[in-house]
Amino acid sequence: MEKFVKEDKVNYVNGLKDGYWEKYYENGNLEYKGYYKNDKRDGNWEYYRHNGQLHSKGTYANGKQEGNWEHYKGEHLKSRGNYVNGKQEGYWEFYWSKDIWVSGYYTNGKPNDYWSLSRKGTVTEIHISGKLFGMSAYPVICLIDAIKN
Numbered sequence: 001m002e003k004f005v006k007e008d009k010v011n012y013v014n015g016l017k018d019g020y021w022e023k024y025y026e027n028g029n030l031e032y033k034g035y036y037k038n039d040k041r042d043g044n045w046e047y048y049r050h051n052g053q054l055h056s057k058g059t060y061a062n063g064k065q066e067g068n069w070e071h072y073k074g075e076h077l078k079s080r081g082n083y084v085n086g087k088q089e090g091y092w093e094f095y096w097s098k099d100i101w102v103s104g105y106y107t108n109g110k111p112n113d114y115w116s117l118s119r120k121g122t123v124t125e126i127h128i129s130g131k132l133f134g135m136s137a138y139p140v141i142c143l144i145d146a147i148k149n
Contacts, residue, residue, distance in 0.1 A: 011036070025050050034060070058083070081106070102126070 104115030
C-alpha cells in the first residue's frame with residue numbers, strides 16, 4: 001500500500017517567501033499555515049501539533065508577533081494575550097483549568113510584579129517574584145513559571 005504524504009504549499013516571489021504557505025507533518029497533518037510577505041511572516045498564522053490539534057494562533061506583522069494570540073493544550077485554552085513588536089504587552093491570562101487561572105500585565109515583554117489568581121470565582125493577588133500571598137497551591141506555582149517563561 002502506498003503512503004500518501006500531503007505536499008507543502010509554498011510560494012516564492014523573486015526568491016523570497018511570499019503569499020500563502022502550508023506545511024505538513026510526515027503523517028499528513030497540518031503543521032502550520034499562514035502568509036509571508038517579503039520573506040517574513042505577515043498576517044494570520046495557525047500552528048498545529050503532530051496529532052492535528054491546534055497549538056497556537058495569532059497575527060504577525062513584518063515577521064514579529066503582533067496583536068492577540070491564543071495558545072492551546074489539547075482542546076483547552078492555555079493562555080491568551082497581546083504582542084507588540086514581538087514582545088508580550090498588556091493583559092494576559094494563563095489557564096490551569098476552567099476554574100483556575102492567573103491574569104496580569106506585561107510591559108515590553110516582562111511580567112509586572114502583581115498578578116491575580118482566580119479560583120472558582122475567588123480572586124487572590126499574587127506576587128510573581130516567588131512570594132505568594134495567601135496561596136501555596138501547585139497550580140499557582142506552575143502558572144507563575146509559565147508567566148516568567
